[in-house]
Amino acid sequence: MMNIVAIGAHPDDIELGAGGSLALHRQNGDAVRFLVLTRGGELSDQSQREREARTAADILGVDDIHFLGYEDTRVPYNDEIIKRINDHLTAVNADRVYVHTEEDTHQDHRRAALSSIAASRNIDEVLAFESPSTRSSFNPQYYNSLTEDVLEQKIEAIRAHESQSEKKYLEAEAMKGLARFRGRQANTRYAESYQVIRIKRANPGAPIAHGTTQRP
Secondary structure (H helix, E strand, O other): OOEEEEEEOOOOHHHHHHHHHHHHHHHOOOEEEEEEEEOOOOHHHHHHHHHHHHHHHHHHOOOEEEEEEEOOOOOOOOHHHHHHHHHHHHHOOOOEEEEEOOOEOOHHHHHHHHHHHHHOOOOOEEEEEOOOOEOOOOOOOEEEEEOHHHHHHHHHHHHOOHHHOOOHHHOHHHHHHHHHHHHHHOOOOEEEEEEEEEOOOOOOOOOOOOOOOOOO
16 A cells, blocks of 8 residues: 655645546555645635535545645745645655646746655655646656546546636546547556656666556
8 A cells, every 4th residue: 555645736736637546546545645735715715615625535535635724826935835745744654746747837836846846855756747737848757547437536526626617627628638638648548647756666777657547
């Protein structure tokens, strides 16, 4: 069993970037935890965003979700947040961490990436996921193949974020389109893609293999 932590700047970021892979981890018996750096939006809707995030986590079978409470659009990159993330990863004995990519136009996402990568420097496996605001320079090297059922589970989790339903990138067809595009790159029907920050390989000289539905 692996201990998996996914770190997102806002409620819904993790589900968008890695929801299918995390559902596969749960199917494989791995422990999965969410670490969300903000509660999103204005103070008036933060409680709703948190409830939606907890509902989405339940749909994916996540073991625990923890919020650090930073202000939306003001996620820092400093010693304090790096220590808080590192302390959390250490406390749960994380084996693999999913984080934002630095190749992103949203300032919270970029700072979350920098802070998360610094905080996970002693973690064996770190993969960076894409988001709707990711730049075209995002260059994935690792893919997790998704079944139709797992993709639908991911979409259901994202739909739990009802307060964000007007955003076009949350539409099911948009998510399926990206999954099909990444699937073609990985020679499978559907996939999620990642930049490799660090990952273990049985043969260090071999190319990084695509992930599978058996072991993401």
